[in-house]
Amino acid sequence: MNCRHCHTPLKDIFIDLVNQPPSNSFLKKEQLDEPETYFPLKLFVCPDCFLVQIDEYKNSQEIFSDDYVYFSSFSSSWVEHAKRYVDMAEQRFSLDAESMVMEIASNDGYLLQWFVKKGIPCLGIEPTGGTADAAEKIGVPTRREFFGTTLARQIVVENKQPDLLLGNNVLAHVPDINDFVEGLAIALKQGGTITMEFPHLMQLVSQNQFDTIYHEHFSYLSLVSVSEVFASHGLTIFDVEELPTHGGSLRIFARHTTDHTRPVTESVKGVLAKETSAGMTGLDYYRNFQSKADTVKADLLEFLIRQKRAGKTVAAYGAAAKGNTLLNYCGIKTDLISFCVDASPHKQNLFLPGSHIPVLHPDKLKEQRPDFILILPWNIQNEIMEQHSYVSEWGCKFVTAISHLAIH
Known part of the structure; x- marks a missing residue:
């Protein structure tokens, strides 16, 4: 197995959660007596770019099928988080009726609905039929496709390049992270902004959040690794925010590297320094996580x-x-x-x-x-x-x- 970003051979195990069924493969009553398919849930860390990753045992088209059961709008706190983001983005990026906002993995319209209400044109990219249907019912235009370089080139041909291209909790979900990030670079309008939110690997380790590991998450991300991936596709992360969502997340702000109008902020340098001092640029940091998960397992079972x-x-x-x-x-x-x-x-x-x-x-x-x-x-x-x-x-x-x- 090689690193899904830099292709370095992988041999260093981050954690092995043994074989499990995909975490959103819920069963109907009549399926309880049928065999279930289990897949290995083992993570590796790349010794070069420090991307923590799973081998792709389960095809993403199987996971994000039309009967995918995760609908974002059933968490009121998450919908409120999305509304605050939209208010911020409107002001910070001067978005108006002439702008274009595009969200990748737009789910049931939990976020884009707030742009619709402001009269700011938007488009959701959502491969799952059930959630896409729910988004369209509340007036969010939605395209039922997976995002990558192929769709990004179509967006350019159709002259729909966004001023703001966003994705919340999707970067970790893509099996081909290079194709996805290259797609971001292709689709983004010159002078436009990308924002991505993802759970912060440093919080996963420090808070022992091993339960956030599942087959839908192909990558586990630090600013060190994401900066490396983005830079290799002509994108520069110029700002970052540390968020409390999902046990501790990062929201990154990125631009084309050729766009020099927005310098890299002190917050980017600060998070990178924090990760480096925690040891995230050395393999020892990633080698002690298994025992922390085993302690949680023993304590919960005992209780x-x-x-x-x-x-x-x-x-x-x-x-x-x-x-x-x-x-x-x-x-x-x-x-x-x-x-x-x-x-x-x-x-x-x-x-x-x-x-x-x-x-x-x-x-x-x-x-x-x-x-x-x-x-x-x-x-x-x-x-x-x-x-x-x-x-x-x-x-x-x-x-x-x-x-x-x-x-x-």
């Missing part, structure tokens, strides 16, 4: 077994991809967690891959009155705990497993 023996019931909240990585790595089934609830109707009445835990409507909490609720999407734990504070009426407590076991 669940203790509750089982005491006759207590544990439910889960949030049928998130990260939750499936955690449950499957720990080998947790319905004997330890009886059910999971989720606000998205697209996940309700399905079963989690691997663990086969049923996904139900949140009203089930009031009916079943569990003693503990394990929050799987810990990145929105405050939102969940506020919305369901009523569980304290019967003495129920919330639990999180990442970065360490905590009872709230």
Whole structure:
């Protein structure tokens, strides 16, 4: 296996989460007795460009099919985050009715809807039929395709090059990162801006967020590695923001390298210096992560077994991809967690891959009155705990497993 960016042979393992089913491959009841396909979930680090990456065992067209179940709009905090971004972008980039905004992996229109309301022309690029349909229902023009150099050249021919080209949590999802970033460079209008948000690898390591590793994420990104990839395709990162979303993310701002109107800011130099001092430009940094994940696994299993023996019931909240990585790595089934609830109707009445835990409507909490609720999407734990504070009426407590076991 070679690095998906610089083609250096890979042999240094970052973490091995063993074989797992794809984290968003939810099951219908009639599929529970059928065989499930498991794929290796092993990450390597490149010794040259320090891109942390998975081998592509599962084809991206299989993952992002028309029955893909992740709809962004079911997290109110994420939709609010998108609205704040749109307000910022409108001001910072002087966007108006003459501008063009393009979002790659626009999902259900959670973000572009705010540009539509401002009268700023926009286009979503979204390969998944169900989410694209949802976006068009709220007035967001959407093109059902995967983004790369082929589509980027079509955009140029059609004279639809964007002033602002954005993508949130998509850069980590692309199997061919070179084709994708080259596509960004081709599609971007001269003088235009690219913004990308992605979970920060430094936070993943420091906060022990191994559950954010799954087959949909082909790359795990630092500013060091992303700067290298962008530079090799004629793009310069000129600004960066550190965000609290998804357990700690970076929002990068990039331009054509030939566009000298915006100098590289101190914030870029600061994050690069922080990564370097943490050791992210040396292999030792990446070699101790497995033991941190194993500690979380042991602590969570010990907690669940203790509750089982005491006759207590544990439910889960949030049928998130990260939750499936955690449950499957720990080998947790319905004997330890009886059910999971989720606000998205697209996940309700399905079963989690691997663990086969049923996904139900949140009203089930009031009916079943569990003693503990394990929050799987810990990145929105405050939102969940506020919305369901009523569980304290019967003495129920919330639990999180990442970065360490905590009872709230």
